[in-house]
Amino acid sequence: MADFQGKSVLVLGGSRGIGAAIVRRFAADGASVTFTYAGSQDAAERLAAETGTTAVMTDSADRDAVIARVRESGPLDVLVVNAGVGAFGDPLEQDPDAVDRLIRINVNAPYHAAVEAARRMPEGGRIIVIGSVNGDRIPFPGLSAYAMSKSALQGMARGLARDFGPRGITVNVVQPGPIDTDLNPADGPMRDIQHAVMALKRHGRPEDVAGMVAWLAGPEASFVTGAMHTIDGGFGA
Numbered sequence: 001m002a003d004f005q006g007k008s009v010l011v012l013g014g015s016r017g018i019g020a021a022i023v024r025r026f027a028a029d030g031a032s033v034t035f036t037y038a039g040s041q042d043a044a045e046r047l048a049a050e051t052g053t054t055a056v057m058t059d060s061a062d063r064d065a066v067i068a069r070v071r072e073s074g075p076l077d078v079l080v081v082n083a084g085v086g087a088f089g090d091p092l093e094q095d096p097d098a099v100d101r102l103i104r105i106n107v108n109a110p111y112h113a114a115v116e117a118a119r120r121m122p123e124g125g126r127i128i129v130i131g132s133v134n135g136d137r138i139p140f141p142g143l144s145a146y147a148m149s150k151s152a153l154q155g156m157a158r159g160l161a162r163d164f165g166p167r168g169i170t171v172n173v174v175q176p177g178p179i180d181t182d183l184n185p186a187d188g189p190m191r192d193i194q195h196a197v198m199a200l201k202r203h204g205r206p207e208d209v210a211g212m213v214a215w216l217a218g219p220e221a222s223f224v225t226g227a228m229h230t231i232d233g234g235f236g237a
């Protein structure tokens with residue numbers, strides 16, 4: 001377990017699910033943590049009170065709000081961009097506004113947040129984005145827009161790793177497979193179809209992903225950058 005005493009961490013999208021586990025993990029490891037939420041004010045306030053962290057309302061669909069939040073929270077030692085949404089279904093039937101909103105939250109916000117964070121991030125800083133194994137593998141129909149958004153993060157991380165590497169800042173993507181959250185409950189309708197393609201026939205836990213994020217943010221990962229880190233129970237194997 002890394003010691004994050006004295007480290008300033010911002011988690012975009014920390015009120016529920018994987019983001020909440022990341023907030024808990026960094027708080028338990030001693031960091032000073034701020035996290036954003038959009039719709040889940042009650043959950044965010046409960047988590048902040050429980051963990052001694054700071055919750056702030058910032059809609060990741062609003063580029064200027066995201067940039068302002070990162071600026072106000074900085075300088076950051078660690079930025080984690082977790083906020084993400086799905087827009088699943090037949091692309092011929094999908095609402096184009098829903099697809100564009102997904103792109104704003106899943107792609108535009110991570111990019112602008114990462115760039116803004118890097119302006120004042122010190123040497124040793126870490127930028128970690130939550131992608132998806134669907135950035136690599138799409139074994140079912142109905143995932144095109146979501147997969148597109150998660151693949152975009154791969155190019156972003158590779159590029160920004162080059163841009164910020166000379167300053168000692170690393171940029172990485174964590175790519176979960178099925179994780180038991182509101183977005184993808186372990187007892188939900190996709191359970192059997194997902195488990196059928198997995199080596200480990202179960203959902204992962206948000207804490208599993210938080211552990212990988214903490215490792216990437218810690219000293220053991222100082223030579224790791226521009227890379228995709230898949231944690232998927234063998235979904236993509």
Ligand code: NDP
Binds near residue numbers: 013059132133
């Ligand atoms: P949840 O739906 O359970 O939680 C999503 C979190 O993101 C919430 O805290 C939510 O906050 C926040 N969020 C969503 N939209 C916005 C927004 N516009 N502005 C600010 N915050 C927002 O999802 P998961 O925990 O499952 O997913 C987290 C990340 O992991 C996502 O990027 C997702 O794509 C990725 N992922 C998840 C997998 C899974 O199986 N669960 C698999 C692969 C990747 P609020 O409720 O306050 O709006």
